[in-house]
């Protein structure tokens with residue numbers, strides 16, 4: 583059994599994949615070929631945003647979004663510590679400072695009340711309200727924006743988050759690397775923030791065969807700036823350089839692969855719902871010892887992961903080992919919250935600063951999840967988990 587089985591999907595669409603790749607080999611426009619624009623148009627339509635800008639990875643998508651807002655030294659960007667390193671890494675890469683905010687224990691996403699407290703803490707320099715990163719007293723941080731993460735494919739509480747960012751005049755970047763295909767109040771993920779960012783890393787809900795990503799926005803100026811930034815800050819042509827940018831394009835071949843995969847994507851999202859519902863049904867009845875995922879009524883998850891909470895770290899370890907002995911792969915996303923990662927030592931956060939994130943990190947366990955997971959396999963997994 584695979585944790586994420588990409589072979590079954592490939593067998594289904596192998597002819598289409600080969601035809602699309604061959605097309606690229608024939609026309610030879612490997613950089614910014616016609617497939618890139620075709621994919622951008624298709625995904626902008628799917629998400630319901632005016633602009634889609636393909637880029638080299640999900641990490642670059644978030645980096646480009648921050649660069650479009652001219653984020654740099656002295657800027658504070660609020661985000662969750664219970665996420666993949668990319669989300670906060672790009673903030674520091676630009677010389678800005680991540681300000682961490684604890685999560686909601688049911689959804690694992692940014693907790694709006696904690697966000698409000700963190701913004702107020704920064705504005706009033708009151709660490710009793712919320713832990714703050716340590717910075718030299720001579721350089722007070724300026725609140726600029728928020729990066730929300732739709733962890734495991736579940737959209738965050740955008741209605742609450744948006745009222746906070748509007749109140750404090752912050753921008754909202756949505757890290758939808760795991761939630762492409764999800765919905766929030768009837769609108770697709772990537773359309774909830776000022777800029778939505780997703781990843782096409784192979785294991786994500788819509789994955790290519792390498793690295794890729796995309797930014798979505800309704801704002802013409804932001805779109806134009808991101809288009810420039812992804813090609814070395816180009817102006818009217820690539821030898822006209824108007825700003826510092828990056829080499830951040832999406833490869834034509836990856837776009838061609840994604841076009842083939844996108845044809846069956848809506849169906850795969852449906853299949854994921856079925857797999858998740860089956861897990862939750864099979865695992866019901868032991869809810870006092872194992873917590874299955876909560877999906878708020880106005881949300882639809884893309885089910886990038888199906889993650890359960892064990893009673894405590896010891897129980898998680900024994901559950902993971904038991905499953906491993908039966909050749910069932912599992913994963914821990916994420917074992918250490920970002921505020922405790924050595925790379926962020928310089929921010930001087932400490933253990934206990936974000937108790938919900940720390941607790942979830944010690945109890946979380948992701949089970950095999952993909953659209954083609956068989957019911958028989960799910961039954962076996964459930965039996966082992968329950969025994």
Ligand SMILES: *Cc1c(COP(=O)(O)O)cnc(C)c1O
Pocket residue numbers: 639640641642665666668669731757759760781782783793794795
């Ligand atoms: C995967 C992921 C990213 C980064 O995407 P890449 O395409 O690997 O660069 C960013 N944020 C989250 C939450 C992710 O899961």
